[in-house]
Amino acid sequence: xxxxxxxxxxxxxxxxxxxxxxxxxxxxxxxxxxxxxxxxxxxxxxxxxxxxxxxxxxxxxxxxxxxxxxxxxxxxxxxxxxxxxxxxxxxxxxxxxxxxxxxxxxxxxxxxxxxxxxxxxxxxxxxxxxxxxxxxxxxxxxxxxxxxxxxxxxxxxxxxxxxxxxxxxxxxxxxxxxxxxxxxxxxxxxxxxxxxxxxxxxxxxxxxxxxxxxxxxxxxxxxxxxxxxxxxxxxxxxxxxxxxxxxxxxxxxxxxxxxxxxxxxxxxxxxxxxxxxxxxxxxxxxxxxxxxxxxxxxxxxxxxxxxxxxxxxxxxxxxxxxxxxxxxxxxxxxxxxxxxxxxxxxxxxxx
Numbered sequence: 445x446x447x448x449x450x451x452x453x454x455x456x457x458x459x460x461x462x463x464x465x466x467x468x469x470x471x472x473x474x475x476x477x478x479x480x481x482x483x484x485x486x487x488x489x490x491x492x493x494x495x496x497x498x499x500x501x502x503x504x505x506x507x508x509x510x511x512x513x514x515x516x517x518x519x520x521x522x523x524x525x526x527x528x529x530x531x532x533x534x535x536x537x538x539x540x541x542x543x544x545x546x547x548x549x550x551x552x553x554x555x556x557x558x559x560x561x562x563x564x565x566x567x568x569x570x571x572x573x574x575x576x577x578x579x580x581x582x583x584x585x586x587x588x589x590x591x592x593x594x595x596x597x598x599x600x601x602x603x604x605x606x607x608x609x610x611x612x613x614x615x616x617x618x619x620x621x622x623x624x625x626x627x628x629x630x631x632x633x634x635x636x637x638x639x640x641x642x643x644x645x646x647x648x649x650x651x652x653x654x655x656x657x658x659x660x661x662x663x664x665x666x667x668x669x670x671x672x673x674x675x676x677x678x679x680x681x682x683x684x685x686x687x688x689x690x691x692x693x694x695x696x697x698x699x700x701x702x703x704x705x706x707x708x709x710x711x712x713x714x715x716x717x718x719x720x721x722x723x724x725x726x727x728x729x730x731x732x733x734x735x736x737x738x739x740x741x742x743x744x745x746x747x748x749x750x751x752x753x754x755x756x757x758x759x760x761x762x763x764x765x766x767x768x769x770x771x772x773x774x775x776x777x778x779x780x781x782x783x784x785x786x787x788x789x790x791x792x793x794x795x
Contacts, residue, residue, distance in 0.1 A: 466715045496521035510537070516556050523556065530655040627792045630688075632681065634787035643795035646788055649675030659793035667791075676789035680781075696777035 455705060470476030482489055492511050494502075496518030500509050509529040516523040526537035560567075562578030568588055569575070575584035584590030587597040602611070602619075610626040611619050633644070642644055651672050652660055663669040667689070674689045686692070715760035 474538070487542075491526065498529060507531075507532075519559075522558070577655060629662045629792060629794055631792040633790055635790055636787065638788060640790075643792055644790040645673065645793050647674050647676035647791055649673060649677075655793065656795075658795065662793045667793075673791065680784070681789070695781050696779050698775060734795045 454711055468476040468479055470481045470483070473481055476535050479584060488494065493514055494511055495511050496515045499513055499521050500518055502509075502511075505530070510526065511528075513524055514519075514585065521527055521719070523536060527534045529535075530538050565578045566588075567574075567576040567578070570588075572588045573586060575588040575590065576582075577584070577590060582590040583594050585594075585596045585598070587595055589595075598691065602621075604621070607640050611621065632647075635644070637644075638646075643659075645655060649672055652663055652669060655663065655673075663673075669689065674691065678695065682693075684690075684692070705780075709750055
């Protein structure tokens with residue numbers, strides 16, 4: 445009955461207009477110090493208790509409105525306890541103990557789902573160990589400047605892939621473990637490497653017996669190489685219909701006359717090439733009837749006689765001249781190798 449009287453007095457005081465200069469209500473005290481002063485050494489005040497769903501559905505909540513959530517299964521109201529309304533949203537009312545026992549200072553258990561909204565801010569743990577960029581939605585491991593959706597600054601180990609093989613992606617982008625050889629036996633590659641590595645062996649003409657047994661078996665059984673590896677030093681690879689691994693061609697060539705284009709050389713002599721020809725003719729002494737003297741008459745032995753003392757040569761006098769000209773060469777071989785990037789060639793024989 446006493447509780448009813450106190451409640452009645454409380455309600456009467458609460459809803460009755462007070463005309464005093466300072467309107468205050470005291471419960472359990474006759475000298476209230478605030479607008480509502482409740483004093484008790486046995487009981488407390490019960491704030492309205494609702495489920496998370498009921499709190500979320502309160503119509504037109506007022507700034508600083510206070511309720512107690514009986515459940516923690518809401519999207520916003522996601523934990524049991526006191527909640528108050530501020531700036532258009534419900535917020536949990538944390539006590540000093542909760543602030544002290546945060547994950548910064550104390551281990552704990554996550555009792556329900558948690559959502560952290562970054563609002564364009566970044567989360568940097570370490571710093572530089574685990575980084576989430578709230579603007580670009582990128583995650584960095586061991587870096588606070590990720591350039592991809594997931595940027596790992598270091599080596600990555602997948603513990604379930606604990607045997608030799610390769611990591612491949614399927615059509616959906618899922619990484620899988622493929623124990624098959626990623627390279628085929630007999631694949632050839634140029635490389636800056638200078639020594640054997642990861643199943644790749646330098647093509648330097650060495651004996652097959654100097655290789656590990658697995659490489660020897662693959663070379664012999666798959667490639668048919670039973671004596672020595674080809675020597676790729678100073679050579680280029682070329683597509684061929686011949687047996688792979690054979691050595692053909694040369695780095696240099698010596699030109700011969702048959703390699704020259706077909707054409708004639710034309711020469712013209714200067715005045716120093718002028719010369720004369722000697723004609724031979726026979727004289728006959730005869731006695732003439734007019735004077736009895738000895739007259740000498742000249743007779744051209746062949747061809748027609750031309751007056752005036754000119755004696756042309758016959759066609760048998762035409763002839764040719766032979767000229768000898770030096771090329772000035774030394775028959776040095778011509779290097780036919782093009783400009784190239786130097787690299788070492790390796791063949792894959794497995795490991």
